Amino acid sequence: TRIGNGFDVHRFGPGDSVMLCGVPVAHSHGLVGHSDADVGLHALTDALLGALGAGDIGQHFPPTDPRWKGADSAAFLAHAGSLLAARGGRILNLDVTLICERPKVGPHREAMRARIAGILGIAVERVGVKATTTEGLGFTGRREGIAAQATA
């Protein structure tokens, strides 16, 4: 057994929806990033890469590379999953915590779990998606952005 952790942050900007854990969620703002800025999938990707000791998402998918401009982050997570499979690994479970005041994650939780499970070809019961606020404190509390932390 091996474990890894991932952490990511993206900043709110203009827009009317955010991509979170592979699911578009209506919101008063969008998230800014080179790719689709999906903090949840980025943290999960890093957790898998970390468990493998295989670098990080920035090494595999440099934000300076025009290929990943506007990219669907599902491709990043799928890549980490295939690296793991290539080494004979198997995912026991994944868990991610989204840290933001808004949007509300609860109504989208099951869609997010199903999407993550689908990308990686694992059972949905092996995927945890949680959310918490920071009670108005810090940059997530000021609604400047969303943070995510993940374990694999």
Add this chain to the structure above:
Amino acid sequence: TRIGNGFDVHRFGPGDSVMLCGVPVAHSHGLVGHSDADVGLHALTDALLGALGAGDIGQHFPPTDPRWKGADSAAFLAHAGSLLAARGGRILNLDVTLICERPKVGPHREAMRARIAGILGIAVERVGVKATTTEGLGFTGRREGIAAQATA
């Protein structure tokens, strides 16, 4: 084996003690929350729920539900523990990091470990309680609140 992570934040407010990991700790402020605002037990509860892929503390104990007003968070952790037991699971170990400048956690560490172990019916040596400051930086550094992160 499965792992989960939890993160929680509560804000300081009026009061002369905080509940941390199930132990009342004298402090110049209290913590604000719908329940007893025990960030440590909330993060641990989420870590257990995350390992199970069983939602999060906000889903099981909505802060909008008057039943949990002023609630003892030990009940939340016990609930996560019983969900885990009902699925035939067993806790290998838990670990929580409390992030704040004050109060000092060290003098209460053993009481906290014993309390967590007691709530879940596990050996105290399976429970880790740690603390760190953020060296004056960020909202924890400004003493606006306490953050906690946990793994299970």
Add this chain to the structure above:
Amino acid sequence: TRIGNGFDVHRFGPGDSVMLCGVPVAHSHGLVGHSDADVGLHALTDALLGALGAGDIGQHFPPTDPRWKGADSAAFLAHAGSLLAARGGRILNLDVTLICERPKVGPHREAMRARIAGILGIAVERVGVKATTTEGLGFTGRREGIAAQATA
């Protein structure tokens, strides 16, 4: 199997290099701390101690103790490793995420992995070192300091 998590923060101050994961990295500032302020090794040390339920780095190496003034944090990590070995434990893998805008971690990743592996006497492929920014948000975004989170 047991897991632990660690989190640490140090603040930038005067200097021209920082010690990160046991490797000196040239930077426009140094990191302030009682020891060498190596946030990466501190988070990893806490993750190992947390997995053991053996307190935290502040308990083992109090910042008030003049013995640890300017200390090489490798000694802290080595101590956690020897506690684990003394209990018959074995490290399956370690993973750390460094959270800062600068310095860039990528060019030093392999040196950091090798250094951590060397301190603990484990294979380098059991060590993950990752980095992420907070996209200009929060204290790491304002370049006031560096945070690190680790799992073991």
